[in-house]
Amino acid sequence: xxxxxxxxxxxxxxxxxxxxxxxxxxxxxxxxxxxxxxxxxxxxxxxxxxxxxxxxxxxxxxxxxxxxxxxxxxxxxxxxxxxxxxxxxxxxxxxxxxxxxxxxxxxxxxxxxxxxxxxxxxxxxxxxxxxxxxxxxxxxxxxxxxxxxxxxxxxxx
Numbered sequence: 001x002x003x004x005x006x007x008x009x010x011x012x013x014x015x016x017x018x019x020x021x022x023x024x025x026x027x028x029x030x031x032x033x034x035x036x037x038x039x040x041x042x043x044x045x046x047x048x049x050x051x052x053x054x055x056x057x058x059x060x061x062x063x064x065x066x067x068x069x070x071x072x073x074x075x076x077x078x079x080x081x082x083x084x085x086x087x088x089x090x091x092x093x094x095x096x097x098x099x100x101x102x103x104x105x106x107x108x109x110x111x112x113x114x115x116x117x118x119x120x121x122x123x124x125x126x127x128x129x130x131x132x133x134x135x136x137x138x139x140x141x142x143x144x145x146x147x148x149x150x151x152x153x154x155x156x157x
Contacts (some may be wrong), residue, residue, distance in 0.1 A: 001069055003073040005087055005121055011072050014110060018065040024091065029055045059084035068110060077107075080156045086130045087121055088156055093129075093149040102149070104129070 006014070033055055044069055055135035077088025090105045102117075106129065108121040119126050128140045129151070136151045 002071065004068050004071040004074050004108060004110070005069075005075055006075050006110060007088065009082060010108050010111040011069070011074055014065055014069055014072075016063065018069065021062050026055075026062070029058055040097055056132070077156050082156070083133050083154065085132045085151070085154055088130075090121050090153075090155040090157065091129055092153040092155075093138070093151050096148040096150060103153070106130075 002077045020157055026028040029051060033048065034043055036051045038047055039047065075087050078086050078119060080086060085106065087108075090103065092101060092103050098144050104125065106121050106126045107118055109122055112118055112120040112123070121127075121130075125140055128138050132138055132151050135149050137148055138151060139146055140147050
């Protein structure tokens, strides 16, 4: 069974979503299915089919969350220190060609938020950065071609 690296905050978010689905969404949709079922002919009952589809989606998401939580390997970035890029690192890089500065934080796959600079540990960029130190050059293959960056700083918090 493959572990799912995640920060403590990421685990709490998954647990809250699971709790919400089980205690709010599931009972609501079960009631909606029952109400739609009472409306008669199920073959032509669009409300019933929509409610069943949503119920199926909720049950699938609950199973997915239970699996992810059971495989969670909680890693607290605040307890990590060092000079090499690893899980939880905040990495500052500079594009060797354009001098553009880019910052990324490497967290678990369920915590990614590219708009806010959070990338998953299994992403191509994170894999290229893992183990690098400040001053190292890293080549990252992007849809626009291969780009070279210099790692400027690595922080853990």
